[in-house]
Amino acid sequence: MSEPLLRVSGLTKHFPVRTGFRATGLVRAVDGLDFAVRPAETLGLVGESGCGKSTTGRLLVRLLEPTAGRIEFAGRDITHAGRRELRPLRQDLQIIFQDPYASLNPRHTVGRIVAMPLRVNGIDPPGGVRRRVQELLELVGLNPEHYNRYPHEFSGGQRQRVGIARALALRPKLIVADEPVSALDVSIQAQVVNLLRDLQRDLGLAFVFIAHDLAVVRHFCQRVAVMYLGRIVEIGDRADIYERPRHPYTRALLSAIPDATRLSPGGRIRLTGDVPTPLDPPSGCRFRTRCPKARDICATEEPALVPRDGSGQSVACHFPEPDGAGDLPGHDGAGDFPEPDGRDAAGTSGAEVTA
Amino acid sequence: MGEPAPASDPYLRVDDLRVRFDTADGTVRAVDGVSFAVERGRTLAVVGESGSGKSVTSLAILGLHDPRRTTVTGGISVGGRQLVGLPEEDVRRLRGRDVAMIFQDPLSALHPYYTVGRQIAEAYRVHHPRAGRREARRRAVDMLGRVGIPQPARRYDQYPHEFSGGMRQRAMIAMALVNDPALLIADEPTTALDVTVQAQILDLLADLQAEFRSAIILITHDLGVVGQVADEVLVMYAGRAVEHGSAEQVLRRPRHPYTWGLLSSVPSLHGDADADLVPIPGNPPSLIDLPPGCAFHPRCRYADRTGGRSHAEVPALAPAGEPGHLAACHLPADERARLHAEGVGRTGAAR
Numbered sequence: 001m002s003e004p005l006l007r008v009s010g011l012t013k014h015f016p017v018r019t020g021f022r023a024t025g026l027v028r029a030v031d032g033l034d035f036a037v038r039p040a041e042t043l044g045l046v047g048e049s050g051c052g053k054s055t056t057g058r059l060l061v062r063l064l065e066p067t068a069g070r071i072e073f074a075g076r077d078i079t080h081a082g083r084r085e086l087r088p089l090r091q092d093l094q095i096i097f098q099d100p101y102a103s104l105n106p107r108h109t110v111g112r113i114v115a116m117p118l119r120v121n122g123i124d125p126p127g128g129v130r131r132r133v134q135e136l137l138e139l140v141g142l143n144p145e146h147y148n149r150y151p152h153e154f155s156g157g158q159r160q161r162v163g164i165a166r167a168l169a170l171r172p173k174l175i176v177a178d179e180p181v182s183a184l185d186v187s188i189q190a191q192v193v194n195l196l197r198d199l200q201r202d203l204g205l206a207f208v209f210i211a212h213d214l215a216v217v218r219h220f221c222q223r224v225a226v227m228y229l230g231r232i233v234e235i236g237d238r239a240d241i242y243e244r245p246r247h248p249y250t251r252a253l254l255s256a257i258p259d260a261t262r263l264s265p266g267g268r269i270r271l272t273g274d275v276p277t278p279l280d281p282p283s284g285c286r287f288r289t290r291c292p293k294a295r296d297i298c299a300t301e302e303p304a305l306v307p308r309d310g311s312g313q314s315v316a317c318h319f320p321e322p323d324g325a326g327d328l329p330g331h332d333g334a335g336d337f338p339e340p341d342g343r344d345a346a347g348t349s350g351a352e353v354t355a
Numbered sequence: 356m357g358e359p360a361p362a363s364d365p366y367l368r369v370d371d372l373r374v375r376f377d378t379a380d381g382t383v384r385a386v387d388g389v390s391f392a393v394e395r396g397r398t399l400a401v402v403g404e405s406g407s408g409k410s411v412t413s414l415a416i417l418g419l420h421d422p423r424r425t426t427v428t429g430g431i432s433v434g435g436r437q438l439v440g441l442p443e444e445d446v447r448r449l450r451g452r453d454v455a456m457i458f459q460d461p462l463s464a465l466h467p468y469y470t471v472g473r474q475i476a477e478a479y480r481v482h483h484p485r486a487g488r489r490e491a492r493r494r495a496v497d498m499l500g501r502v503g504i505p506q507p508a509r510r511y512d513q514y515p516h517e518f519s520g521g522m523r524q525r526a527m528i529a530m531a532l533v534n535d536p537a538l539l540i541a542d543e544p545t546t547a548l549d550v551t552v553q554a555q556i557l558d559l560l561a562d563l564q565a566e567f568r569s570a571i572i573l574i575t576h577d578l579g580v581v582g583q584v585a586d587e588v589l590v591m592y593a594g595r596a597v598e599h600g601s602a603e604q605v606l607r608r609p610r611h612p613y614t615w616g617l618l619s620s621v622p623s624l625h626g627d628a629d630a631d632l633v634p635i636p637g638n639p640p641s642l643i644d645l646p647p648g649c650a651f652h653p654r655c656r657y658a659d660r661t662g663g664r665s666h667a668e669v670p671a672l673a674p675a676g677e678p679g680h681l682a683a684c685h686l687p688a689d690e691r692a693r694l695h696a697e698g699v700g701r702t703g704a705a706r
Binding site: 048049155157158185186187188189190191193194197212213214215216218219238242252253254256257258259260268270271272273274275290 | 404405519520521522549550551552553554555557558576577578579580581582583606616617618619620621622623624625628631632633634635636638639
């Protein structure tokens with residue numbers, strides 16, 4: 001197994017909340033994350049709003065200063081690297097943002113936007129900047145002739161391609177993609193997901209792919225980390241997370257996703273209430289207030305993220321599902337197109353759950 | 356409540372609805388001849404991407420288009436009354452009482468300066484002028500409790516910012532249902548919510564529908580949500596209906612290439628995770644400058660199989676085989692059935 005390209009340990013970000021001049025609280029947005037990404041590996045960070053996944057993305061590319069913990073990239077500690085130290089790293093570490101409207105300067109041509117990373121880093125590619133930019137536009141499926149157009153002349157999906165071309169300009173090793181397709185219509189979303197997949201394979205890029213849509217992540221990522229209130233509750237290979245989830249939250253999250261291939265809701269794990277505020281997270285296990293399996297120990301002791309023997313799957317739960325817990329309720333394995341009787345059968349297996 | 360319509364008569368009937376905006380750049384035909392009907396106790400999902408006209412349709416049913424800039428023609432009959440051309444005063448009396456709406460973003464639909472309870476009570480008093488303050492409050496607290504907000508009496512006096520996203524959406528639903536509307540229009544009601552909360556809200560809507568026997572129009576882009584709650588589905592593209600049928604028909608035996616494309620674009624939790632998604636090529640058209648003929652033909656893989664008709668003629672909604680199933684496509688129905696069966700075989704998934 002190769003050395004990790006990115007290694008994160010104990011990564012923490014607390015935002016002070018001020019009322020007037022006094023600090024009156026702390027938002028524990030990210031609270032002690034450990035994970036690693038190997039070269040050419042894709043890691044998905046998933047979770048609901050407020051779980052800290054976007055903050056994590058911003059910490060990784062050092063748009064935010066970590067409160068504690070350590071970020072190593074290509075063997076170098078970049079936790080508190082300053083602007084100047086970061087500059088060479090920026091070539092290897094890029095970010096794609098969610099909003100294709102807000103992340104492109106409306107007064108710059110697309111050519112100038114994509115060329116910006118080259119200019120800022122004083123890079124003169126062989127054949128000239130213009131040629132490189134046109135190559136990049138072609139790579140992401142845009143017409144290189146559109147070099148001189150402005151962002152408003154492009155649709156949402158095309159703008160997101162411009163953002164991707166810009167991120168690729170410096171031939172990075174790792175791209176942090178923060179909800180890159182969630183602002184797009186479904187038919188366009190699929191185009192961009194396919195593009196990112198092709199680029200990842202062809203260029204051997206590593207990705208940290210941040211998304212709330214678990215189905216998109218399943219199509220893109222080899223490994224998946226599930227976050228809840230600033231912590232990773234479960235991390236593992238795609239097959240482990242989607243087929244053998246062991247954390248009750250992962251199971252609830254997967255079962256809550258409506259699937260167009262199934263009619264009528266069958267056997268869902270119902271969570272009650274909303275995610276608690278990260279200003280004052282619950283004691284012990286943060287998920288316990290919504291967990292159908294919570295007991296006394298969950299309120300007093302925070303479960304550690306423990307690896308399961310013999311695999312890359314780790315889970316932070318006092319009562320994880322046993323190995324081979326089998327199919328999720330409502331997930332009858334075969335997947336496609338169950339006939340009506342099949343979905344009734346699936347519907348009865350969700351009994352463990354809260355109403 | 357209006358007169359209860361006879362069971363066989365749909366509560367809402369929309370006939371050849373057309374909504375046109377005149378802009379400096381030209382005329383936008385946002386909705387161009389759409390017809391459908393919804394009975395009480397049933398849910399119709401209107402599906403489409405941005406610009407397909409689904410939200411414009413719902414605003415027309417509520418009579419919320421500005422008449423100075425919008426031309427609405429066709430028929431909208433709610434509980435037997437014709438809405439198009441009705442004086443604004445009469446439409447207002449229907450709106451909020453017989454027909455209510457839930458919007459996508461509860462934070463912008465609730466007034467930040469007034470307590471949540473007061474806003475719900477006001478919605479009640481507008482249509483019940485003889486109700487006193489105390490009665491309206493009792494009614495609002497009752498509704499907050501019905502939509503699953505804990506401690507409704509205490510929550511009544513809180514402001515929208517003190518509610519979480521899911522609670523705000525519940526409060527919106529309470530406000531929409533406070534007058535027992537016979538028709539509820541929900542425009543992307545769960546799009547801004549997390550999946551676990553979305554699941555709660557969809558359950559809630561289903562429970563309330565069973566209780567009040569409301570007709571529901573659910574506007575959404577999420578086919579997963581459609582599969583879960585809809586009885587009937589209307590697929591819209593560029594202001595026109597391209598497919599219409601039961602949820603079972605449209606999701607399992609779709610008969611329009613656009614619906615195929617939507618279904619194959621959506622990543623699934625089942626099937627082969629390494630298979631490429633099959634997106635629809637190109638972009639949705641501009642409503643000012645629609646392609647001639649079938650508006651979908653520039654993005655359609657099969658447009659060249661219709662002997663040029665796709666480029667020249669707007670296809671009409673026509674029976675697609677099973678009773679009640681309609682699709683607007685120039686390809687012969689049996690060829691579409693074959694193509695879809697082949698497509699499912701090729702991708703190995705239910706799409």
